[in-house]
Amino acid sequence: MNVADRSLRRLTEWRSAKGFRVRTQLKPYLLLLPAFFFLTMFTYYPMVKVLRQSMFTKPHGERAEIFVGAGNYARMFRDMAFQKAMKNNGLYALGTVVPSIVLALALALLLNRSNRFNNFIRSLFFFPTLIPLVAAAGLWWFFFFPGYGLLDYYLAKLGFSETHWLGDSDIALYSLMLLTVWKNAGYYMVFFLAGLQGIPQDVTEAAVIEGANWWQQLRYVTLPLLRPTTAFVLVIAFMQMLSNVDHVIVMTKGGPQNSTNLLLFYIYQNLNEFYDVGKASAATVLNVVILLAVSIVGLRVLERGIHYEI
Amino acid sequence: MKLSRHAVVAVVVLAIVAMVLPLSAFARTKIEYFFPTMVEGPLAREMTKIVNEYNKMQDQVKVIAAYTGTYDETKIKAQAAFEAGKPPAVVLMSPFSIFDFVLSDYLEPLNPMIKADGMDPEEFFADFWEAAHPNAIFDGTIVAVPFQMSTPLLYVNCEHLAEVGLSCEKPPATWKELVAAAKKLTKKQGNKVIRWGIMMPSNYDYLGWLLEALTLTNGGRFFNTDYRGEVYYDTPTTKGALQLWYDFVYKHGVMPAGVTEGREVGAAFFAGKASMVMLSTGSLTAVRKNAKFKYNVAFIPRNVRHKAPLGGAFMVIMKGLSPEKKKAAWDFLKWLTNAENLARWSRFTGYFAPRKSSYDLPVMKEFTAAHPDAVVGLDQLRLYGYPILQVYNSIAVRKALEDEMHALLNNKTTVEKAAAEAQKKANQIMAPYNKDHASAP
Secondary structure, three states: OOOOHHHHHHEEEEEEEOOEEEOOOHHHHHHHHHHHHHHHHHHHHHHHHHHHHHEEEEOOOOOEEEEOOOOHHHHHOOOHHHHHHHHHHHHHHHHHHHHHHHHHHHHHOOOOOOOHHHHHHHHHHHHHHHOOOOHHHHHHHHHHHHHHHHHHHHHHHHHOOOOOOOOOOHHHHHHHHHHHHHHHHHHHHHHHHHHHHHOOHHHHHHHHHHHOOOOHHHHHHHHHOOOEEEEHHHHHHHHHHHHHOOHHHHHHOOOOOOOOOOOHHHHHHHHHOOHHHHHOEEEEEEHHHHHHHHHHHHHHHHHHOOOOOO | OOOHHHHHHHHHHHHHHHHHHHHHHHHHHEEEEEEOOOOOOOOHHOOOOOHHHHHHOOOOOOEEEOOOOHHHHHHHHHHHHHHOOOOOOOEEHHHHHHHHHHHHHOOOOOOOHHHHHOHHHHHHHHHOOHHHHHHHHHHOOOEEEEEEOOOOOEEEEHHHHHHHOOOOOOOOOOOHHHHHHHHHOOOOOOOOEEEEEEHHHHHOOOOOHHHHHHHHOOOOOOOOOOOOEEEEOOOOHHHHOOOHHHHHHOOOOOOOOOOOOOOHHHHHHHOOOOOEEEHHHHHHHHHHOOOOOOEEEEOOOOOOOOOOEEEEEEEEEOOOOOEEEEEEEEHHHHHHOHHHHHHHHHHOOOOOEHHHHHHHHHHHHHHHHHHOOHHHEEEEEEHHHOOOOOOOOOOHHHHHHHHHHHHHOOOOOOHHHHHHHHHHHHHHHHHHHHHHOOOOO
8 A cells, every 4th residue: 555545544534433443435536526627617617607698688788687587598499590490400410310320330231341351441431530520511512512513513424403502492401411421421330340340150150040041130130239339329429410510610601591500500600690698508508408318318228228138 | 345335235226227127128018919810821921920020110019919710700709808808909800790899898999099199080080981980980989990991893704795795894884784794694505504694692791791782782771870770671772682683593594593602603703604793802812813814893783873882801909908908909000000001911912901091102003003903993992882781780680681582592482571571580680779779869
């Protein structure tokens, strides 16, 4: 036992009135203290502060705050832009999470066997993950360029006419989804690959001996055993859908006519462009609540997924 | 020999004085200056040179320049710094944010400092183009000094014009001529348009500016320069502007549908895929460099009259500085916005110098003689310049109209509905201001 430990013990041990040795569990708390300090400073305190702010309003041009209770929330739910942002975010989450997970799983199944060729292809698909979202958005901005962008250039050869990928309010959100799927599928693929490696060989072999075809193997062996991985990927995918906004800022600024406005961008816009701290705080609280809900539900599912039975 | 006590004291005192004197001479007031541009880039490099020059020129003030990204980011950073009790001294700011900063009481009124210099505020400001005044002076108080100015311009491809028998010396000057020319210039291959007659940027910010330009040339105005709680969206003049733009796309088929960004418009013009474009005078340098054909520039065509809203940015001093820093900030701002420096910045960037006297300098005379296209923009500014939209919560109010215009460009609404809806939204946004000022005459 070194000196530090001894002095710590002296701090945390004493004799009770009856002479028994009492030992508190101070050490783990002391070890947690630095992390707790930073969490409080940068996570819990801001959360409490934003919760408070969401119940106050400071009219633009005045210094004094006025308590409005749920007023900001009421204003937010009535706001057309907010309704649009929520709808968009839902559509965006579904439209990116499902395809990117299906794609990631398909890639993982195809590239499961490790050889030189597959490793090369794997890194190709993983590559978009390495690019920051801002840079990816800048890159795709040129892909989407109407007329001579990469997409239109090749589509024109197939006889398609010019498409306004980001300027058409019916298409813009789907264009962002396309970018997001491209960006994320490779990342999720890595998790599925790891999951696949973890499936015991004997189970698969048993299935083969029983005469299960490829589809039956996938349906009754691989997918059930991958469930924990799938649950985990689902959770992080949904989190990403609620916490990514860079591409919106770079490419569309939420336009045309709020067709690409997402919840996070809505917060940014209300705070920085519309000077509406109250509404921005209310939307932030909502965002945090949704994120917490997603992670709690996700973790539950995860835990259940681990105790599977075959 | 023993030194007398007096001698020792004298030597010590002298030594201390000798040590402290140069120190105090070098105790310069440090001030922060926020300049909206990326950290690396030609603008940041040139600005660094200018700031270094100032720091070398005198030994009272040391300016520390911070390159703070876009106008929006700069505004956000300045606001955050102010709220944290450490405001930057001088900030280059977009006119959209200036009035909002005035309302938040972030900006130092400049009148007292101008007067302390023995100048009359009105006299001080007389050298700046009149059109910029309403964007910088509120209730007679100067809070901002113009630094760079621009106006929208019509750019035409001379080769295309010649092809359809139009004179490049006389580009379209009226809406009617503009529509006729755009129709002639649009080229189709079967059903596919291979060349657009006209393109105009419709991304946020650019769109509002150009709509203001068209509304002005249609004889109307966008907002009340005397009372910042009023915009005129649901009016015949603004509706006329919306209609013209809508017709370009859906009636005449001479402009692509949907929202088109400024960069897309520029690229289309350079590639010969758009014969006429409306872009800022700020694009002149890029056009000069990239257009591999003969081009010409003209005023924004008029329906009723010529008029053009000014774009650009202004220098402000933030409140909450110590008296020394405030003095230093003012000294730096004055130097930065003198005729020579504004002329230098103008030649470097392609923006107009906001001071009239800058154009009396020999370097500027030389420059304008060499670049007649710059003179067109300058004339428009001089003769027909008008303040840019600046009301309570400008950006939100501007977006109210831009969102409706986006719907219009996607053929999702009508001009009547768009104007009415934009007006309704804008009024809602400005309601708190109008409630506060209801009793005002």
